[in-house]
Amino acid sequence: MVSVAVLGATGMVGREMLDILLERSFPFDNLKLLASERSVGKKISCRGRDFLVEKATPESFEGVDIVLASAGAKISQELAPHAVKAGAVVIDNTSAFRMDPDVPLVVSEVNPEALKSHRGIIANPNCSTAQLVLVLHPLRELGRIERVTVATYQSVSGAGKDAVDELMEQSAAYLRGEKTPPYHLSKPIAFNLIPQIDLFLENGYTKEEMKMTNETKKILGDQSLRLSATAVRVPVPVGHSEAVQIEFDREVGVEEVKKILARAHGVKLMDDPATLTFPQPSDVAGKDEVLVGRIRADVSHPHGLALWVVGDNLRKGAALNAVQIAEVLLEKGWLKIKEQQ
């Protein structure tokens, strides 16, 4: 039995972490829910149990074995070193440490072995990366993946609870014939699309897009892989979708691809044009598996494959993967690092 702390417990991902810990009967004997000052004393109810929120401070981590962090990159940067010093392993869902060469970036089904060499901090990838690599990884059995192009259709819950409220309130206003200005997202999202997620970089891509490029390379351990993404916010509450084209170093057969994805861990094949079966965001909320469909040989490339991936961005894209990482650490006995150092 271990002692667990959830940092950022009142956010959407934090609540999902709590729910998944309970759902999967994670073996904790102590659970701390940590958040900022303004949430202190709040009660969070989950699966018939009530939990009290405590203030997150540098001293919060005494006696804690595992910290699941999802309170923003700044807070992780500030508090993770204190947690590690206190002997905890931090599984961080923010972008703070993902590209740090000393920090493993892990999707539990793809590169769990990377966990072995952690130094106290482990990074969880961005939501849209996690669901993509779950599909890319098993397909490497068929050939080397040379290039991937992705267009995303990302739900507003990726931007937090406020953004979900904004979508719903704005939609209601729109239907009443009123216009409401955006306050959390950069532009109105109701009945609209925003082709911008996170800040713009020098090369014209957004940070969100380059996260997918860089994180995919790191998780798959292949710096020669080329990936270009266009990240778009869509008026959907939960569930990120991706139109993906993959170029292999050889021809791959669609039937073989389907066979591999049908047995891949964490993936569910949903692909039957005859019965109009294909993944939609409305299928995915609360599901652990990433759904894949619309699989076809790319008519524009002799070694190309096109497909469509939908995942619950709060679960496999965030909270579930973090808990799965904790499970691997426990199972393999890779939790404590102090003895290794």
Place this chain on the structure above:
Amino acid sequence: MVSVAVLGATGMVGREMLDILLERSFPFDNLKLLASERSVGKKISCRGRDFLVEKATPESFEGVDIVLASAGAKISQELAPHAVKAGAVVIDNTSAFRMDPDVPLVVSEVNPEALKSHRGIIANPNCSTAQLVLVLHPLRELGRIERVTVATYQSVSGAGKDAVDELMEQSAAYLRGEKTPPYHLSKPIAFNLIPQIDLFLENGYTKEEMKMTNETKKILGDQSLRLSATAVRVPVPVGHSEAVQIEFDREVGVEEVKKILARAHGVKLMDDPATLTFPQPSDVAGKDEVLVGRIRADVSHPHGLALWVVGDNLRKGAALNAVQIAEVLLEKGWLKIKEQQ
């Protein structure tokens, strides 16, 4: 002055055709609004004028010079030959004749010269193709386009008025906590995505997707061009968006691309990351120009370019292009074909 008939006058595109004819002061001295039996006697009001709907029959086209047809492929197949026999030129917005080698498929800014050899029927491309080729065509100045990959974000008005009503009613029900079954679209669209437009084909693509492949090749007159599309319906009333990646036969500079698109006919450049300026569907309803932004050198291909295109699917994607084709025919004296035969 010519005599014009709008076939399918009560549909979304038909009404837009009427509006655009009046807006652009198209030189007609007679205007017939044709529709099916159940709309006969309906009054359509537009820009302060009232028009009466007549029944479309094989005899409707006596004395008509130009037919703008948008009543579905079956009706075009049935009535277009009668219209041509009566001496009219049919500018057809349906898929009925687009791939017929004897029928020019035209976007007025791209290949107007193809109109010269028409034999009475001219095809208007699919909405998502029209806005794409408007952007691809001028860029051919920089090099040969070898491959294009597109993910679309298509509004429900592409599926007609009923689909727009369905989106609005379903959204209102969703916000009340109710679920309503889909009746016009194949799946629920409110706060959801449908990665399927039109029927599935043998190769796993949908008809909508292969339309884009085949029509783009025909309009650009380049059968060696390779194009793969994923067509997705999004909960947006009007305005189709496209995430596009283009591979040239040589490196192209982003600044040159922007210069060319800034002066391209029918295109408006909207690209300034510093001020969060990029095209959104909410920008485009009622606009003639196709908006382009998010222009960047593709990080996954040495000769690649990525961009984002948004167009009003009812205007340049349909009604506007049809009226522009009619304008070219008049201007160039290419209307009458009987003398040429």
